[in-house]
Amino acid sequence: MRIKPPLLTLLLAIILAVIAFLSLFIGSADLGAGDILAALSGSATHSTEIIVIDLRLPRMVIGILAGATLGLSGAALQGLLRNPLADPGIIGVSASAGLGAVIAIYFGLSAYFPLSIQIMAMGGALIATMILSFISSHDSSILTLILAGIGISSLATAAIALTMNFAPSPMSLQDMIMWLMGSLENRTVSDIIFAGPFIIGGWLIMRGVGQGLNACSLGEDTAQTLGINLKKLRMKVIVGSAISVGATVSVCGAIGFVGLVVPHMVRNIIGYAPGRLLVPSALLGAILLTIADLITRIPFGHGQLRLGVVTALIGSPLFLYIIYKTREAMR
């Protein structure tokens, strides 16, 4: 199936709008369509309004922001690194944000002030971002950047294991594990106010990189002789995705596979030019994450499905199917 990129973008935007709207109707509280519409127009009872406006709406918004960030950075990083296996996790920001969160849980900081987990996670992400931008500003090769990301990621993962190893209580260990699996549950407007500026800021940093990424398909030397400033391009993609992914992880936890799978799905429809993948990948990422979040609302036995688990469970088989289908073209 081949359709033009602008048409795909339009289709995805419509699907996203519909699914996001429908997500307001699904949840543990049994509300009728009339109640939801009343809450949106401001004429519902107080408890209904709290459920819709203070719980479901922020959850929807964060899901869209997070999914779009993961899809967009996955596509941008795969284009920059010219590697279809790149995932926002590869630059080490997700693990560093996770480390910040786990440390906050270890010390029980959320008892002292709200949003402490989010702030610590963002701090971890920003430290990783600073290390990465330091490395990429010194004219390093793409391979050096990938290896640095893997190094940062391994270090942060080891430190997470260490923190969990010495968790002060089984309760706090469980909190850490749950947080690392990712969730959009109980997110509030303050999460949006905290993470939103970083997420949107990261997107803005990445704007206009499509042409440079297209040029990089011919190798970095040729891209430079086509007038692309490689240092600036690397900086924009790395820092932009690091900040937005860091903010995403800080409010949702680690959500795997969206950033890896989504660009492959889009390629399947509109071809491989990396610049064309960016906007459709952002939209499809938002759609997939919203759907995955809806699945976590289905009650299962006595536990609650975690978002990161659902995305990986849906994402991996899909990924295998796509790489099987495209094996000829990738040769």
Add this chain to the structure above:
Amino acid sequence: MTLEARDIHVTLRDTKILKGVSLSIKPGKLVGLIGPNGAGKSTLLRAITGLVESRQGKILLDGRELSGWSLKERAKKISYGAQGAPVHWPLEVGHIIALGRIPYLDPWQQISARDREIIDQAMIKTDVAHLSGRLVTSLSGGERACVMLARAIVSKTDYLCLDEPTASLDPYHQLQVMDILQNLAREGRGVLILLHDLALAGRYCDELTLIHRGQILAQGNVNQVLSDKNITHAYHITANRKDGDPFLSPWRRSGRPEHDRKL
């Protein structure tokens, strides 16, 4: 109007690759850069296109130092074809050729009808119009070389610098690529190519530069550069040819290259 390298010195990881090389390319000329492996040909090509920096000396583009031109301005004057012409994604041929128009587009700008026209002309010139919708991964080596030439042509540059455009092509496609390059030179562009095939170099190039161990061994007229003495000195081979004929073929080894590539 010239693209000129003056007294270029390049050191990479403590190894002196180029030790004072000068070269100029004028519009209308097909200039061949020859020399044994490791002589510094690719590095010179990369220095001229601004991809590596010269420790000393300068590159002059139409009389003005290359470092004074912005990347975008340079891209409209000089196009570069990398060795092996890498393509990292299975892109469509038409899309790859269109990448050559990037110097003329703003970051968000799409290809216009005028760009499309230039692309179509280049595809006809390099005989790849029938490949437009194909994926680059499905092309033969010869088809791919012609596609990459079209990509360089659509940038509408005064100078083309190509690193081994005929590498690993069959004889037909070698001649096809050389014919296209000669036509481009006749149309008034300056073309600098790196070659290993001395017969092609002698047959097609207007001028030759022979590089040996980071320095110029001979430069200028094709017959003079391809003398028996120069060939033996640079390549350690003897050539088979009739007297005075520039179209030589390498015949047997004579002596062996020294290994002291250090400072």
